[in-house]
Amino acid sequence: MSSTITTPTTISTGELPPHMRPERSFQGLILALQRYWADYGCVVLQPYDMEVGAGTFHPATTLRALGPKPWRAAYVQPSRRPGDGRYGENPNRLQHYYQFQVLLKPSPPDLQELYLKSLQAIGVDMALHDIRFVEDDWESPTLGAWGLGWECWCDGMEVSQFTYFQQVCGVECSPVAGELTYGLERLAMYVQGVDNVYDLNFNGRDGDERVSYGDVFLQSEQEYSRHNFEHANTDNLLKHFEDAERECVALLAAGAKQGEEAGDGIHKMVLPAYDQCIKASHLFNLLDARGVISVTQRQSYILRVRDLSKACGEAFLQTEAGGAIAKEASNA
Amino acid sequence: MxxxxxxxxxxxxxxxxxxxxxxxxxxxxxxxxxxxxxxxxxxxxxxxxxxxxxxxxxxxxxSADTREERKGPKVGAPEKALAGFMRGAGLNSIDEAQIQSDPKKGEFYVAVIEKSGRxxxxxxxxxxxxxxxxxxxxxxxxxxxxxxxxxxxxxxxxxxxxxxxxxxxxxxxxxxxxxxxxxxxxxxxxxxxxxxxxxxxxxxxxxxxxxxxxAKVVLDSTRREDIILTEAKNLAFSQNMELVEDAALLHEVAGLVEWPVVLMGSFDERFLQLPDEVIQLTIRVNQKCFVLRDPKSGELTNRFILVSNLVASDGGKAIVAGNQKVVRARLSDAMFFWETDLKIKLEDRVEKLGNVVFHAKLGTQLERVERIRALARELAPIVGADPDEAERAALLCKADLVTEMVGEFPELQGLIGRYYATKQKENAAVAAACEEHYKPQGPGDDVPGDPVSVAVALADKLDTLCCFWAIDEKPTGSKDPYALRRSALGFIRNVIEIAAHVSINNFVEVSYKYLTIKMIENNFIGITVEGRKLGLEADDPDYHTSYISYFGEYDPEDNYPYVRDVEGPMFSRRDQFGVPNAEKYVDQDNWPQLLDVQENLLSFFHDRLKVYLRDQGQRHDLIDAVITDDADDLLLIVQRVEALSEFLASDDGAALLEGTKRARNILRAEEKKDGKKFTDDVSADLLSDEHEVALAAAIDIAVPAVEAAVAKADFAAAMSALAPLRKPVDNFFENVMVNDDDQAVRENRLNLLNRIRKATQTVANFSKIEG
Incomplete structure (x- = not known):
């Protein structure tokens, strides 16, 4: 993977048909970023098919950031923050939005330059705009993860997070991975020059053919806000949380046992267990949005999810993707 | 070079x-x-x-060449000693060492270690x-x-x-x-x-x-700061405005750019209805921009200064537009918080404080508010505040903690409460107390002037102190995570500046008893820790007796027994507390007894008071001379120190101090010699010298006068009453021989000296005064 990487070429946006230009359509912006990071050699993945609070939760980031194997991935991840719902009435806040996530392990020496070129690729002119790297120490208590980096500002607006992962799932990153997270709606509002997220042009067409972000998502924001704040059944959520927690622990135990039985020391069921950890994390966010978790309980829930993610991270290191080498099966 | x-x-x-x-x-x-x-x-x-x-x-x-001579063992010393010497000096063979001799030691080895400079x-x-x-x-x-x-x-x-x-x-x-x-x-x-x-x-x-x-890099951060400040001021001036200077922000911004380019942006005027502090903080914290004010009115304008890191090809138009957009979004958020907050009255927010944990072992902010309320009401008459106003202020003073605005800007707590209280037309003293009860926040901060604020401030600080004394989280050494020294100092400054006589012991007792009330079941049934410690069950009629003694008649039908004559939400139901309080209930079993808390807190107050008075320039020995272990009226201590200091600065005072010392020294020596204490019994028949007669007469006049003045806490008068003793004391020591051959006369004179000692002791412990 390492020797044949070419520096991505910045496609002149003029070559694209108008509806595909990143400054004209939301999807054009996504496609431009995908193209850029594909040119760099990333595997371009599709969103993870579970509810997550951020692109970081995708196993392609959380788990793949662990262990010694090189990894380059880029993908869009729909992210759910139940507490940020505003019934579609706030022009900037959404309970469901898109992140574009890039993970490069090990972090390349020119990561900052790569990032800046990606902004150029979506039409940000560096001679016109004030790009700044402002200190931001990133920490995810539920993932047992932290890193150092910056918020990336464009004319005073935070458009990305840039992090050198130091620890994920309670495990030291070795080597360190670089993570870039682009807030797609914000960036799109920026390059399209609109003030309200629902006014974003989604498909780059005009007139009757134009589909806005509001056309796609306004109703869903309204409905999910009702759900998140008023109707989600908290008894069920609590039950589901505990189910997911138990399931995660059980799957990890079963996968470890199977590895022992096979005699190769390879953990056999990390990814399904990690799904349960993701699930527990989202259920916690929903419970939090419903306001049924007190301050001290909150801490204990966070710790419970962290315990799961730590256990998953440790188990992942005992898999092939985590860098483990299968022991020769014993003849016993 | x-x-x-x-x-x-x-x-x-x-x-x-x-x-x-x-x-x-x-x-x-x-x-x-x-x-x-x-x-x-x-x-x-x-x-x-x-x-x-x-x-x-x-x-x-x-670097310079160096030469070092290292003395070694005697020639012919054992092999081991030689080996050690060679190793230490880095010699390969003993032949590399020189041999020197000394008349005492004989011949011995010397290693010369030369290092040439590098x-x-x-x-x-x-x-x-x-x-x-x-x-x-x-x-x-x-x-x-x-x-x-x-x-x-x-x-x-x-x-x-x-x-x-x-x-x-x-x-x-x-x-x-x-x-x-x-x-x-x-x-x-x-x-x-x-x-x-x-x-x-x-x-x-x-x-x-x-x-x-x-290459567009200003290396020196001081120069970058200068450039930013100068250009920002010029830009402001050109628009007839004035920069609101902010040194910390300037320093930070200079650390974010290598080539500062100062630009000006604006926002919609409708945002100016927000409090200035909110606008400034929104723009400063989130956007790292400066705000501008109108030099005539002093009010903020709808402009701001931003510092970019780029000489942009369009002269900064796009950069300004982008920053304006973000500022607008931020101010819209703040505006939204402001408008949302104003829909709910402060008193209706109080109950929500039940969800805000003050400290895991100490329960919620709501419980604290209830205690502060009760305390403020009791303190009000002492500091000259209206009890109803003090209680109202105490009820509202923490309500802003659960507003959106303080959630966003925690540093605005208090101030936001004051704005909202004013908006909902609270009485001015009550509104001011929402902000000022936090004062003083540090040595440079003023104390609140209004008695209502003082009553709430005292209640707030006293409750805080009792809380952390209860769970034994007292400051130790340099550790004071809850800023309890600051709370005590704040209490002291408030009391002194409003000149109120507050008995620390009494109010610690009241405060601590409010704190140790324990709620059981779901329905506001209070008991005291003491009651529970008797081992009684909740349904035992005696269970409530000690409780009643603090809060008056217990009425089982009354859900608000200890606060029945005040309105509004009181201690919330236990089921609203959630988990945090469970820990408090468990922990309460280990809380110290009231008497220990009183004693310990009082001595903490004394220590803080000493520091405070020393900072005010008072002599530490004078402070020690007037503080007794049970002195719990801080204002009284201060007045005593001041009166004493003034008295000692006068000729009479200095001379009397001298005389008292002499009397004390003589007494000490003679008491040691005789193995007994002397008394106050001065027999008139044994007084022969005119000077001792005069002294006895002066003491007879002075003592009741001093005692009366001290009883009225009029220390200046007490000192004045002592002053006439100076002359007779001086004359006595000049002319009268204490150790007369006649034992009866001698003892009578010593008793007279003892009376001098006791008379001055009424005012202060003169033995602790230096000089």
Whole structure:
């Protein structure tokens, strides 16, 4: 993977048909970023098919950031923050939005330059705009993860997070991975020059053919806000949380046992267990949005999810993707 | 003399760490060079977001040669001693040592260790890697492929390149060659990230600064600050406005840019209905921009100053537009919070404080508010406040903690409460107390002037102290995480400046009893810890007796027994507390007894008062002379110290102190000799000398007068009553011989001295006064 990487070429946006230009359509912006990071050699993945609070939760980031194997991935991840719902009435806040996530392990020496070129690729002119790297120490208590980096500002607006992962799932990153997270709606509002997220042009067409972000998502924001704040059944959520927690622990135990039985020391069921950890994390966010978790309980829930993610991270290191080498099966 | 130039070029260094990093670099490098035997004329460090630089000039070109003679064992000493000597001195054979002789010791070995000096450039190359590897960043990180190695370099953000040159002004400097984690030093660096990114080579500090300037980098952060401040002021002036200066923000912004470009933006005037503090904080915290005010009215305008890092091709139009958009969004949020908050009255928010944990072992803010309320009401008459107003203020004073605005800007707590209280037309004193009850926040802060604020402030601080005394989280040494010393000092300053006589012991008792009320079941049934400690069950009628003694008649039908004559939400139901209180109930079993808390807190107050009075310029011995262990009226102590200090400054006072001392010394000596204490019994028949007669008469007049004055707490009068004793005391010592041959006369005179001692003791412990 390492020797044949070419520096991505910045496609002149003029070559694209108008509806595909990143400054004209939301999807054009996504496609431009995908193209850029594909040119760099990333595997371009599709969103993870579970509810997550951020692109970081995708196993392609959380788990793949662990262990010694090189990894380059880029993908869009729909992210759910139940507490940020505003019934579609706030022009900037959404309970469901898109992140574009890039993970490069090990972090390349020119990561900052790569990032800046990606902004150029979506039409940000560096001679016109004030790009700044402002200190931001990133920490995810539920993932047992932290890193150092910056918020990336464009004319005073935070458009990305840039992090050198130091620890994920309670495990030291070795080597360190670089993570870039682009807030797609914000960036799109920026390059399209609109003030309200629902006014974003989604498909780059005009007139009757134009589909806005509001056309796609306004109703869903309204409905999910009702759900998140008023109707989600908290008894069920609590039950589901505990189910997911138990399931995660059980799957990890079963996968470890199977590895022992096979005699190769390879953990056999990390990814399904990690799904349960993701699930527990989202259920916690929903419970939090419903306001049924007190301050001290909150801490204990966070710790419970962290315990799961730590256990998953440790188990992942005992898999092939985590860098483990299968022991020769014993003849016993 | 040659100069050293060092630059550590990295990815963006957090602004808040830059200043310290420059100081550390300068100290570490110069110390290492001096330790290696070099000297230098001067050094200066510089920091930008991307580089840490150091110039050391007038460095010696090489370290001096050194010669050391080390004495060894005698010739013919045992093998072991010789071997040790050779090892220590680095000799291969004993023949390399010289032999010297001494008349006492005889012949012995001496090793001469000569070290020739080394070129400075070698020393620099040797010390640098260690300095870089062990640099004391507050937080550092690993990065890249090399991060798998255990010895990988850690830096604040990835270190990109190292520039290091050394040489005299007249010659081409050399590169000081060393390597850290694969980064080899060179003589190259880069300019501004966007405006001059290309590599450039540098010779020494002078051309380094010039080339950087040409490459759009202002190296010196002080210069960047100057540029920003000057341009911001000029820009403001050109619009007939005035910059609201903010030194901390200026420093931070100067740490975010290498080439400051100052621009002006604006926002919609409708946002000006927000409090100025909210606008300023929104713009400062989130956007790192300065606000501007109208020099005539002093009010904020709808303009702001932003500092960009780029000379943009459109003159900054796009940058201004982008920043305006973000400022608008932020102010819209604040406006939304403001309008949402105003829909709910402060008193209706109080109950929500039941969800805000004050401390895991101490329950919620709601419980605290209830206690402060009750306390403020009791304190009000003492400080001259209306009890209803004090109670109302106490009820509202923490309500802003659960507003959206304080959620967003915690540093505005209190102030926001005051704004909202004013908006909902609370009485001015009540509104002011919402903010001012936090005062004083530090030694430079004023105390609130209004008695209502003072009543709430005293209640708030006293409750805080009792809380942490209850769970034994008292300050120790330099540790005071809950700022309890500040609370006590705040209490003291409030009491003294409003001149109120507050009995600490009484109010600690009241406060502590409110704190130790325990709620059981779901329905507001209060008991005291003492009651529970009797081991009674909740349904036992006696269970409530001790409770009743604190709160009056217990009425089982009454859900608000201890607060029935005040309105509003009181202690919330236990099921609203959630988990935090469970811990409190468990912990309460270990709380100390009231008497211990009283004693301990009072002595804490005494200590704080002593510090306070010393800061006011009072002599520590005078303070000690008037503080007794049970003195619990702080104002009284202060008045006593002041009166005493004034008295001792007068001739009468100084002389009387002298006389008292003499009396005490004589008494001490004679009491030791006789093995007994002398009494107050002065027999008139035994007084023969006119001076002792006069003294006895003066004492007879002075003592009741002093006692009466002290009883009225009029210390100035007490001192005046003592003053007439001065002359008779002086005359007595000049003319009367105490140790008369007649034992009866002697004892009578000693009793007279004892009366002097006791008379002064009424006012202060003169024995503790120095001088």
């Amino acid at each position: 040659p100069d050293l130039l060092l630059e550590l070029f990295s990815e963006e260094i957090p602004a808040r760490m830059q200043k310290r990093a420059g100081e550390d670099l300068q100290k570490l490098v110069t110390n290492a060079l001096v330790d290696a035997g070099l000297t230098y004329d001067g050094a200066k460090a510089f920091v930008t977001p991307r580089r840490l630089a150091l110039t050391v000039h007038g460095l010696t070109a090489r 070129p400075a450039i070698d020393i620099i190359a040797e010390v640098m890697p260690g300095i870089i590897r062990n640099f004391p960043w507050p937080k550092s990180m690993r990065w890249g492929a090399g991060s798998t190695r255990p010895d990988t370099l850690r830096w604040v953000r990835p270190l990109r390149s190292i520039l290091c040159t050394f040489g005299p002004e007249t010659e081409e400097p050399e590169i000081v060659h060393f390597e850290v984690d694969g980064i080899a030093s060179s003589n190259t660096t880069h300019g501004h990230r966007f405006m001059a990114p290309d590599e450039m080579s540098v010779r020494r500090f002078d051309d380094y600064v010039d080339k950087l300037t040409a």
